[in-house]
């Protein structure tokens with residue numbers, strides 16, 4: 001079968017081996033983010049409809065998954081906002097009913113969680129990764145360039161409600177655009193809102209590759225580390241590949257263990273973050289960390305079900 005709406009599987013930093021499902025066609029989104037890797041939004045909309053039909057999507061998924069491929073996640077995401085498609089609720093239920101052994105994830109900008117029907121439709125997912133890049137209207141307009149009928153206050157309240165209702169895992173991604181959404185008052189507002197949402201992880205990201213706006217700069221590892229410290233006690237990890245590479249290059253002469261220890265002396269980290277820096281596979285890294293824990297070089301602790309390591 002020739003697939004039009006599923007892609008991959010791709011090896012994703014955050015999700016491992018992930019099969020993607022594109023729920024919309026072209027670049028259909030409620031936002032037009034200045035950092036979007038898919039380029040400028042061509043259809044800026046909040047209209048919910050069956051952009052791609054349930055039958056087309058379910059036929060492709062059934063065909064692919066019936067071959068029993070090895071996947072970490074089946075992920076709703078792609079080139080636009082998946083919750084705009086009214087088929088996303090029926091499709092996740094179809095996957096859960098017919099292929100219950102697969103874990104499912106939803107990559108979303110979270111702008112439609114103020115709608116009860118969207119919150120209800122998203123309930124069967126195992127993992128939801130909403131983005132939240134701004135609290136103030138000024139930063140929201142500058143970073144996300146939203147559809148004119150969206151209100152960020154309403155979006156934030158929708159996310160808070162969803163985080164309280166949802167039984168699965170939520171990782172919220174915050175994309176830092178230096179000079180736009182990282183001033184002290186914005187960071188304080190982030191902290192207050194994120195504490196209300198109480199996600200399992202907050203993932204700090206920044207520009208990895210050029211987006212549609214040439215003025216957008218990358219936040220380096222030091223900047224992201226300071227923001228991470230400021231957001232404590234929230235369980236924050238840095239997922240920006242470029243900033244992790246900067247850190248890795250600084251430590252180019254070190255062995256893997258020294259690099260890891262050096263990072264953990266600077267800030268607590270998850271195993272995924274350490275894997276991003278060192279390039280070491282998670283399985284191998286877990287053995288290395290286990291040894292470091294037994295040698296009392298490192299200690300492990302949990303925040304909101306998320307395991308962090310820190311130097312003793």
Ligand code: SF4
Nearest residue numbers: 029031032033036109
């Ligand atoms: S919400 Fe996602 S898909 Fe939409 S413009 Fe922003 S980054 Fe791109």
